[in-house]
Amino acid sequence: TIITTDRSVAVNQTFDYIIVGGGLSGITVANKLSGEGYSVLIIEAGPDAQDVPAVLNAEERGNLNGYCNWQYPAFDESGSQLSWSIDSGVGDDIDRASLGANGSFASDGRHASEGLPQVWFRPTKAELDTLQALGNPGWNWDTLEPYIDAIERFTPPDEVQISQGAAYDPSVHGYNGPVNVSFPTPMRIPQAQKLYKKAVPIIFPGLTVGNDLSSRTSTVSASTSWTIWYNPETQKNTRSSAAYGLLYASGQQRDTLTVLAEHAVAKVLFKSDRDLTASGVQFGNASDGVLFEAYASKEIILAAGSLATAPILERSGIGSSSILNKAGVKTLVDLPGVGRNLNDQPGTGTSALVADSFQNDTSIVDGRNLFAPIISLANTDQLFGTSNSWQISNDLLRDLNSRANALVKAGAAVNAAGARAVIAAATNLIVSNKLPVVEFVGESYPSVFTAVFWPLMPLSRGYIHINTSNPFATPVITPRLLSDSFDQKVAVAVARKSRDAFTSAPFQQYVADAYLDPSDVGPNATDAQYLDWYRQTSYGASHWIGSTSMLPREWGGVVDSHLRVYGTKRLRVVDAGILPFQLTTHSMSALYATSQRAADLILDDA
Numbered sequence: 001t002i003i004t005t006d007r008s009v010a011v012n013q014t015f016d017y018i019i020v021g022g023g024l025s026g027i028t029v030a031n032k033l034s035g036e037g038y039s040v041l042i043i044e045a046g047p048d049a050q051d052v053p054a055v056l057n058a059e060e061r062g063n064l065n066g067y068c069n070w071q072y073p074a075f076d077e078s079g080s081q082l083s084w085s086i087d088s089g090v091g092d093d094i095d096r097a098s099l100g101a102n103g104s105f106a107s108d109g110r111h112a113s114e115g116l117p118q119v120w121f122r123p124t125k126a127e128l129d130t131l132q133a134l135g136n137p138g139w140n141w142d143t144l145e146p147y148i149d150a151i152e153r154f155t156p157p158d159e160v161q162i163s164q165g166a167a168y169d170p171s172v173h174g175y176n177g178p179v180n181v182s183f184p185t186p187m188r189i190p191q192a193q194k195l196y197k198k199a200v201p202i203i204f205p206g207l208t209v210g211n212d213l214s215s216r217t218s219t220v221s222a223s224t225s226w227t228i229w230y231n232p233e234t235q236k237n238t239r240s241s242a243a244y245g246l247l248y249a250s251g252q253q254r255d256t257l258t259v260l261a262e263h264a265v266a267k268v269l270f271k272s273d274r275d276l277t278a279s280g281v282q283f284g285n286a287s288d289g290v291l292f293e294a295y296a297s298k299e300i301i302l303a304a305g306s307l308a309t310a311p312i313l314e315r316s317g318i319g320s321s322s323i324l325n326k327a328g329v330k331t332l333v334d335l336p337g338v339g340r341n342l343n344d345q346p347g348t349g350t351s352a353l354v355a356d357s358f359q360n361d362t363s364i365v366d367g368r369n370l371f372a373p374i375i376s377l378a379n380t381d382q383l384f385g386t387s388n389s390w391q392i393s394n395d396l397l398r399d400l401n402s403r404a405n406a407l408v409k410a411g412a413a414v415n416a417a418g419a420r421a422v423i424a425a426a427t428n429l430i431v432s433n434k435l436p437v438v439e440f441v442g443e444s445y446p447s448v449f450t451a452v453f454w455p456l457m458p459l460s461r462g463y464i465h466i467n468t469s470n471p472f473a474t475p476v477i478t479p480r481l482l483s484d485s486f487d488q489k490v491a492v493a494v495a496r497k498s499r500d501a502f503t504s505a506p507f508q509q510y511v512a513d514a515y516l517d518p519s520d521v522g523p524n525a526t527d528a529q530y531l532d533w534y535r536q537t538s539y540g541a542s543h544w545i546g547s548t549s550m551l552p553r554e555w556g557g558v559v560d561s562h563l564r565v566y567g568t569k570r571l572r573v574v575d576a577g578i579l580p581f582q583l584t585t586h587s588m589s590a591l592y593a594t595s596q597r598a599a600d601l602i603l604d605d606a
């Protein structure tokens, strides 16, 4: 495998496949295709950060600024810039806008301060089967779960880790894959984990503490495993990822794989404006702005992530003709779904001051930088109480049409039928399958207990589009987080629950001030005050999906169930953007499955 920034490896060269983006999905696909002997070029916008300590050592994720975050600006509907920027992944390792969050060369997109993806657990059968129900034959639990199994190399916790809170269900892990999954050594804040585990069933009645986040049909609370492994030589919790597992690993080297780093793809080239067979890409480096071409004899695969693939399609002439006209791009395929249905989970958090006598107790508060030691996933019954939940569920079912119409009006969906199908699918998971609607993370930092949380199955949708043909300009991203009233209800309810946790009996003797932050949203605050605070402080949880959804074309889909871009030939999308609705997990486990399955579909057609 050649990894280089020397563009001469690609300029005017022809490969079997060109993959745009060396993040989680791009690396996974490249590994499979090159493993079959096909020549593959990955063009990755970010840097090769293989030996960067902040990338390699999982606990240095706070030092990633400058390596791994494109930090795209975000806007509200009036065009004003929001106060937060989007951590857009630089793959695991590359520079942050491009790399997928999980361990790829780059990651997909979020704040460097939060670091690259690490939390690992599986989605449920119900949600993977819903991909198929949305008009995508072959995309279901039975076809995808084996790929989740295949990618994971799980190290079960040892007795010490188990005594510190770790637990697992051996049947929901893979043991022979390239991506390591384990509990940290030592476990973080074991005593504080116990407090959260006692408080969670109190604040979310009906939610039980289980033994594994991956072992569930609906809700669960448990200590988290991460995509890390413990290196006894360096004594460090070490990052695992698509990049480390499938690209850098000595056993995965290929004669036919070339990675060109620090170059961004501007657009896809076609044989002609009439024959929309993808034949190559135009690419360059923003520092000099010069554009070059490289060619593929078989296919172009866009894997630049949910925040970059849609703009590449638009610059290539594929998108809504009115948006392309305004940007000065000639429309080749009028495909209005490009860039719509964008969504992420809006996250924020509260904190409580730890009592003086426990301030130096590292089993309760520590400065270690591994996010999310204990995670709880609660459904509407557990969040709202069963009778309120019944009413809220009825409202959700009743309001499908009005929600769909509102999304079309806002420009976040192509048509009411498509919007309704997607919202109905999510609603069904919430109402009938009782899947979790909120994620609640128990954390601590020096001097404070914190709760970090987000609506897990948001119904809000936004959009991302280009506004210029300049290949190096950032897209205009309008996330519209919390624009839906159900998401608002979930947000307010979980924020209140976090206060209930810190005032609950288990925490009482450990907490000096349960309302430390936000101090002005106190016990008597109204829902409106909570919502106002939530809006001001929340930002995307870095699980951006949906902007190139896999759906029937008449519903606003961008790719078909073989991930082929409608209206074109030899052009596919394989990244988080294909998911039409959120999964009740962090995205990487599912994306490893979708990208492996995509590689098999591509090989079937080779």
Ligand SMILES: Cc1cc2nc3c(=O)[nH]c(=O)nc-3n(C[C@H](O)[C@H](O)[C@H](O)COP(=O)(O)OP(=O)(O)OC[C@H]3O[C@@H](n4cnc5c(N)ncnc54)[C@H](O)[C@@H]3O)c2cc1C
Binding pocket: 020, 021, 022, 023, 024, 025, 026, 043, 044, 045, 046, 087, 088, 089, 090, 091, 092, 094, 095, 096, 097, 098, 099, 100, 101, 102, 103, 104, 105, 106, 107, 108, 109, 110, 111, 112, 114, 115, 116, 117, 118, 119, 120, 263, 264, 265, 266, 303, 304, 305, 306, 308, 312, 542, 543, 544, 574, 575, 576, 577, 585, 586, 587, 588, 589, 591
């Ligand atoms: C900070 C952060 C933390 C996260 N934490 C977790 C977690 O704990 N657990 C979890 O499961 N998931 C987590 N995620 C989510 C997960 O990482 C992403 O969902 C996943 O990486 C998306 O994969 P992808 O292949 O779609 O895109 P990515 O992995 O983002 O890859 C896209 C790649 O394309 C590159 N690129 C972009 N534009 C161009 C261009 N024009 N030309 C060439 N290359 C380009 C990018 O640099 C990037 O390398 C996190 C994400 C972020 C950002």
